[in-house]
Amino acid sequence: MRKTGPDLQKAVPAIQRCRACRGQGFTKGVFFELDCAACDGTGWLGMDGMPVEPAALIRALGRRVTEAEQRLVNQVKASVWIEENNRRGPGGSHFTGD
Numbered sequence: 001m002r003k004t005g006p007d008l009q010k011a012v013p014a015i016q017r018c019r020a021c022r023g024q025g026f027t028k029g030v031f032f033e034l035d036c037a038a039c040d041g042t043g044w045l046g047m048d049g050m051p052v053e054p055a056a057l058i059r060a061l062g063r064r065v066t067e068a069e070q071r072l073v074n075q076v077k078a079s080v081w082i083e084e085n086n087r088r089g090p091g092g093s094h095f096t097g098d
């Protein structure tokens with residue numbers, strides 16, 4: 001499923017959820033919710049543990065969304081296939097001949 005084109009890899013950094021705020025981008029203070037200092041309030045960090053610049057982060061998130069959508073589509077396809085197979089299963093092949 002890899003696209004050809006040399007710029008895909010360098011444009012999209014590897015990212016991880018910020019552990020300090022559990023990916024929410026803010027931490028709960030006593031009275032206020034504060035922007036998470038570890039990730040600059042984005043909820044995401046590069047694999048080196050440093051905040052990612054916004055443009056690169058957007059590309060990285062976009063790729064994650066695309067992958068997640070693809071996974072969903074595949075799951076739906078798979079469940080439809082299983083459903084159809086089950087329908088054809090018990091009773092479906094039952095043949096009352098003579």
Ligand SMILES: [Zn+2]
Nearest residue numbers: 018021036039
């Ligand atoms: Zn954070």
